[in-house]
Amino acid sequence: MELADLYRDVILDHNRKPRNFGPLARADAAVEGFNPLCGDRLTLRLRFDGEKIEDVKFEGKGCAISTASASLMTEAIKGKTRGEAAHLFERVHELLTDDRAPIAEDLGKLAALSGVREFPARVKCASLCWHTLSSALNAGATPPASVSTE
Amino acid sequence: MNSILKQTPASIFDVEATRRDFPILARQINGKPLAYLDNAASAQRPDSVIQALLDYQRRHHANVHRGVHALSQEATALFESARERLVRFINAGSIREVVFVRGTTEAINLVAQSYARPQLRAGDEVLITGLEHHANIVPWQMLCEQTGAKLIVAPIDTDGEVHVQTVEAAMSPRTRILAFAHASNALGTLLPVEALIASAKARGIVTVVDGAQAIPHLRVDVRKLGCDFYAFSGHKMFGPTGIGVLYGRESLLEKMPPWQGGGDMILTVSFAKTTYNALPYKFEAGTPNIEGAIGLGAAVDYMTSLDLDAAHAHEAALLACATQKLSAMPAVRLIGTARRKVSVVSFVVEGVHPHDLGTILDEQGIAIRTGHHCAMPVMEFFDVPATARASFAFYNTFEEIDRLVAAVESARRLFA
Numbered sequence: 103m104e105l106a107d108l109y110r111d112v113i114l115d116h117n118r119k120p121r122n123f124g125p126l127a128r129a130d131a132a133v134e135g136f137n138p139l140c141g142d143r144l145t146l147r148l149r150f151d152g153e154k155i156e157d158v159k160f161e162g163k164g165c166a167i168s169t170a171s172a173s174l175m176t177e178a179i180k181g182k183t184r185g186e187a188a189h190l191f192e193r194v195h196e197l198l199t200d201d202r203a204p205i206a207e208d209l210g211k212l213a214a215l216s217g218v219r220e221f222p223a224r225v226k227c228a229s230l231c232w233h234t235l236s237s238a239l240n241a242g243a244t245p246p247a248s249v250s251t252e
Numbered sequence: 253m254n255s256i257l258k259q260t261p262a263s264i265f266d267v268e269a270t271r272r273d274f275p276i277l278a279r280q281i282n283g284k285p286l287a288y289l290d291n292a293a294s295a296q297r298p299d300s301v302i303q304a305l306l307d308y309q310r311r312h313h314a315n316v317h318r319g320v321h322a323l324s325q326e327a328t329a330l331f332e333s334a335r336e337r338l339v340r341f342i343n344a345g346s347i348r349e350v351v352f353v354r355g356t357t358e359a360i361n362l363v364a365q366s367y368a369r370p371q372l373r374a375g376d377e378v379l380i381t382g383l384e385h386h387a388n389i390v391p392w393q394m395l396c397e398q399t400g401a402k403l404i405v406a407p408i409d410t411d412g413e414v415h416v417q418t419v420e421a422a423m424s425p426r427t428r429i430l431a432f433a434h435a436s437n438a439l440g441t442l443l444p445v446e447a448l449i450a451s452a453k454a455r456g457i458v459t460v461v462d463g464a465q466a467i468p469h470l471r472v473d474v475r476k477l478g479c480d481f482y483a484f485s486g487h488k489m490f491g492p493t494g495i496g497v498l499y500g501r502e503s504l505l506e507k508m509p510p511w512q513g514g515g516d517m518i519l520t521v522s523f524a525k526t527t528y529n530a531l532p533y534k535f536e537a538g539t540p541n542i543e544g545a546i547g548l549g550a551a552v553d554y555m556t557s558l559d560l561d562a563a564h565a566h567e568a569a570l571l572a573c574a575t576q577k578l579s580a581m582p583a584v585r586l587i588g589t590a591r592r593k594v595s596v597v598s599f600v601v602e603g604v605h606p607h608d609l610g611t612i613l614d615e616q617g618i619a620i621r622t623g624h625h626c627a628m629p630v631m632e633f634f635d636v637p638a639t640a641r642a643s644f645a646f647y648n649t650f651e652e653i654d655r656l657v658a659a660v661e662s663a664r665r666l667f668a
């Protein structure tokens with residue numbers, strides 16, 4: 103268990119300067135994620151162009167892991183189709199929870215999240231935004247839904 | 253001057269000897285000596301408590317209050333002698349005023365359901381303060397839903413203090429119950445208990461004191477306090493989990509209906525009518541947590557074997573040291589700066605989320621609590637999602653505080 107493995111430079115950078123952070127005009131989906139354990143909250147907003155995720159933004163307060171994970175996620179899914187984003191959710195979920203899962207090269211920066219699996223107490227921090235995404239993809243419609251990691 | 257001869261009680265208190273009583277304190281965590289600074293969540297157990305539990309389980313276990321055989325009598329004697337020690341420890345009037353429960357949470361629920369529910373009418377008021385633990389909020393909200401009573405909250409100030417005048421201003425002729433913490437788990441604030449109880453008494457308001465955080469740090473004399481109910485948990489005072497005490501004034505307990513039905517709480521049962529057992533057994537339906545009670549009795553013995561005044565003075569010195577060192581760090585903001593506190597320091601660090609801080613400290617073998625501390629309204633009041641909380645027991649050291657401060661500084665640098 104190495105702290106440096108958890109707080110890699112990519113994570114620290116995305117925590118300091120979260121990408122795609124803020125409100126999103128004309129969102130097609132808005133879902134709130136909540137981690138009751140630490141009080142972290144985030145709202146994810148998506149705008150679709152047909153099947154494609156045209157734009158995505160998030161807002162909220164959270165720890166470095168949850169902020170960086172959300173920031174990395176928005177970068178990774180922008181421009182992807184719903185199906186591709188859903189597939190990515192599955193792969194990241196595996197990355198976070200299965201410590202035998204290989205870390206595929208094509209995950210790019212998302213691979214930086216793999217350090218979390220050595221810290222079981224923090225897996226929920228990293229997965230909060232991904233569960234929120236999954237719920238947004240499944241619901242699709244506007245009324246803010248809510249998802250909790252508990 | 254004789255000041256050279258004057259030693260502070262803290263220097264008389266032998267921390268190292270006390271630490272040897274707690275086997276867990278010798279543990280290494282992540283290759284570092286454990287610094288256990290999460291005592292407000294649950295305190296560690298001395299060897300004597302562990303031995304009492306073992307001894308009971310290896311030699312004396314049987315059900316209580318029901319058998320004529322030797323083991324049942326031994327178990328009953330141990331169980332009841334634990335109760336007697338608790339009676340003396342808090343200076344209750346008699347064993348009839350000491351009800352074994354699972355903990356503070358169950359004690360408050362018992363009062364809400366058995367005392368308050370039959371008494372309260374729609375429009376009556378239950379008054380609490382702004383710093384309560386969820387265990388002293390939710391049972392009253394449930395009661396209010398059941399009875400149509402209203403929950404009123406007396407606010408705290410920006411230091412996390414509760415003022416008697418504020419509480420009095422929140423009282424009305426309909427106030428029936430005043431429920432408040434003796435000490436706050438999230439902030440450490442010590443409440444002006446005596447004044448609050450006196451004020452409530454003068455108005456005929458029944459008082460319920462949540463003593464979970466006071467009992468490990470103060471000498472509690474329930475009759476001197478004059479409260480109607482006092483609740484606490486064994487695991488916060490160096491005893492086992494799953495056991496705690498509800499103290500209630502006998503005249504009130506006497507009038508209250510049982511809150512759970514079953515064995516042990518009855519005298520006779522027929523299908524037509526059941527007569528209830530005497531106090532405190534009326535409130536102890538079913539086989540109780542026998543080993544828990546025995547372990548708690550051993551924890552009382554342990555605490556009374558210490559020089560408690562010296563132990564408490566040591567805790568006060570730890571609190572002063574941590575407060576001073578943390579508040580000297582520009583990035584640290586203390587949450588809860590009441591003048592009178594138990595040894596709890598809540599804080600936030602600019603640029604570092606408490607959850608990340610918790611992980612970084614854990615890496616150093618330092619255990620603190622991060623989160624909302626089951627006091628979400630307090631977090632809302634101070635406009636923080638969570639805090640980091642270090643809480644000290646008499647077995648903590650100044651060196652552990654130095655390690656805490658150094659680790660906080662390294663976390664700040666990592667995220668800067």
Ligand SMILES: Cc1ncc(COP(=O)(O)O)c(C=O)c1O
Nearest residue numbers: 355356357385387437462464485
């Ligand atoms: C002030 C206060 N009240 C109530 C409780 C609840 O105690 P328990 O969980 O032992 O029932 C706690 C424990 O966290 C507490 O600190």
